Amino acid sequence: MRWAVLDSPIGEFSVAADATGVHAAHFGPVDGAQTDPPDPALRAVLAELRAYFAGELTEFTAPLAADRGSDFERAVWREMTLIPYGQTRTYGEVAARVGDPGGARAVGVACNRNPIPVIVPCHRIVGAGGKLVGFGGGLDRKRRLLELEAGVAFQRAWA
Numbered sequence: 001m002r003w004a005v006l007d008s009p010i011g012e013f014s015v016a017a018d019a020t021g022v023h024a025a026h027f028g029p030v031d032g033a034q035t036d037p038p039d040p041a042l043r044a045v046l047a048e049l050r051a052y053f054a055g056e057l058t059e060f061t062a063p064l065a066a067d068r069g070s071d072f073e074r075a076v077w078r079e080m081t082l083i084p085y086g087q088t089r090t091y092g093e094v095a096a097r098v099g100d101p102g103g104a105r106a107v108g109v110a111c112n113r114n115p116i117p118v119i120v121p122c123h124r125i126v127g128a129g130g131k132l133v134g135f136g137g138g139l140d141r142k143r144r145l146l147e148l149e150a151g152v153a154f155q156r157a158w159a
Contacts, residue, residue, distance in 0.1 A: 003033035004042045008053045009148065010141045013118065015049065017041045021065030025116045027137040049118070055152040058085035066115040072098070076110035083124040086153025088146065090128055108134050118145065 001023050005014040014030040016023045019041050037043060044062060051057035069077065075098040083089050091111075095103035111122040117137060123145040127133040135142035 002037060002039055002042055003030045004037045004039075004046055005029050005033035005035055006046055006049060008049070010053075010137065010144050013049065015042070015045050015116075015119075017045045017062070018065070021063030022116055022119055023065050023067075025119060027117070027141065045119075052118070053148070055148065055155075058149075058152065058156075060119045062119065064116060064120065066120075068115060069110070069113060072100070072103075072106060073110040073113055075099075076107050077114055077116075077120050080111075080114070080120050080122055080124065083121060086149040088124050088126045088130065090130075091125055092128060094125055104128075112136050121145075124149075 001016050001018045003014050003016045005012055011027065012029045014026040014028065014033045016025070016030075018039070021041070022045055037046070048057055048060055048062055052060070066077075076094060079094050079097050091104040091107045092101075095101060095107045098107075100106065107125065111125055111134065114120050114122040114136070117123070123135060123142045132139055132143060
C-alpha cells in the first residue's frame with residue numbers, strides 16, 4: 001500500500017491504495033506520499049478525487065479495502081456510502097438504519113473513526129435539525145464539502 005497526496009479545495013488530501021482498493025485517506029500530507037505516483041490504483045483514485053472536487057464525479061467507484069473497525073462501525077460506514085450525493089442524514093437516522101435507534105452518539109464515534117473520509121462520506125452526516133457538528137477534518141472542511149455537493153446537485157437538477 002502506498003500513499004499519494006493531492007491539492008484540493010479543502011487543502012492537501014492524502015489517500016492510500018493498492019491493487020485491492022482504497023485503504024485509507026487523511027486530511028493533510030502523509031510522509032512519503034507522492035503527488036504523481038506510478039501505481040495505477042493510486043492514479044485511478046486520484047483521478048476520481050480530482051473529478052469529485054471539480055464537481056464532475058458524484059459517486060466513487062474505486063473499491064474499498066479498509067479492513068478495520070467493529071461490526072457496528074463497518075455497518076455505519078456502509079450506510080454512509082448509501083447517502084446520496086448532495087444529501088445528508090442525521091446521526092440518529094443513521095443509527096436507526098443500522099439497527100440501533102438510540103445509537104446516535106455511537107454513530108458519531110464511528111464517523112470519527114472512518115478510515116476513508118470523503119470517499120466514504122462521513123461529511124454527509126449532520127446533527128439533529130441539520131446542525132453542522134463533528135468532523136475529523138474540521139467543521140470548515142465539512143461545510144465546504146457539503147456546499148460543493150449541494151451546488152453541483154443544484155446545477156444538475158436545474159440544468
